[in-house]
Amino acid sequence: KRIFFFKSIKSTMDYAKKIAERDEPEGTVIIADYQSHGRGRFGRIWKSEPGKNILMSIILRPTIPLEKFSILPFLFSVSVAEAIEKNTNLKITTKWPNDLLINNRKFCGILMEASITADKGDFVILGIGINVNQSEFPKEIQDYATSLYLSTGKVYDRAELTKDILRQIEVDYEKLNKDRDFKSVIERWKKRCTMLGQKITVIQSGKTITGKAIDIDETGFLLLEDETSKIIKLSSGDVTV
Ligand code: BTN
Structure with a gap:
């Protein structure tokens, strides 16, 4: 599987989409140290200090039915949460639809962009932004945002963390493709969710x-x-x- 790394890029989402349109196979990962035009859900900006965090996009060509693609960000959320818990002593919770929180503050967001075409095969780009070592956030979001560093006081090796996250994603994704057990994905996600009943x-x-x-x-x-x-x-x- 191929991994592309950029010191600086507009957005890993765009690059992933561009090469996916040129038949790049499933599993290719685009990683960047900095994005000048990082984006979040609803066209929001995803800002991240250079060299501090994890910013990546993964190309997928799912074999599950199109109407079930919406499960993928949930699957990725639990994979990332589990990999991070293994590397830290933190308790990671989920917030609907696709945020990960520590003590009610967001440190990870997941963005899915699907490209459905009649002629070429469908593909999905899964973007993951994780605040790892960033120590300060803009005023507007500082009450709602956090990082692993701010939560534990430790600086993390991003390469090690990325490796563990990608491994966990691969295991979970392959399992879903095989057993199509959508229920258990949502169950794992719900176990981490504090919002139900509220x-x-x-x-x-x-x-x-x-x-x-x-x-x-x-x-x-x-x-x-x-x-x-x-x-x-x-x-x-x-x-x-
Ligand atoms: C959100 O919570 O709104 C989703 C944020 C997703 C951010 C990641 S960072 C890597 C990838 N490239 C982007 O431009 N966005 C996603």
Whole structure:
């Protein structure tokens, strides 16, 4: 499998997409030390100090049905969480849909971009941003963001961490392709989630929806119960507890 490394790049997502369009096989990983145009969900900016964190994108050509692709960021979330727990003494929790938190602060985000074409094969780019050794965050997010360093006071070897994360992802991804056990992926994800049973607010395409978080279904949809006991199914959005 190929790994590309860039000292600086616009975004690993774009590069991964470009080479995937030219038939780069599944499993190729693009890693960068710095991104000038790193992006997050909903077109947000993903800022990361040079040389401190893990920024990578992975090319996948999943064999699972298209309508199940939404499971992939959940799978990657548990793989990353497990690999990081093995390397630190931290307790990692999940926040719907695809954030990883330490003490309620986000340190990892996962972004999935799928390219579905009639002629060429479908591919998916999974982007992972992990705050590892960064010690300061911009004012606007400093109450919500953290890093492994800020949580433990230790500086981590990014190469070692990346290796463990990629190994765990590979094991979990191959297993899913074989056994198609979507339920167990969501179960592993839910075990780390502190939000279920709580009253939450979700902002989805400008609309605010409040209710009790009931469950996450097999494809990663959030089931929310509103005041009238109606169950609302959400595919994406931003959650505040
Ligand atoms: C989010 O939480 O909104 C997702 C953040 C994803 C960031 C990663 S960093 C590596 C890859 N390249 C990007 O431009 N974004 C993803």
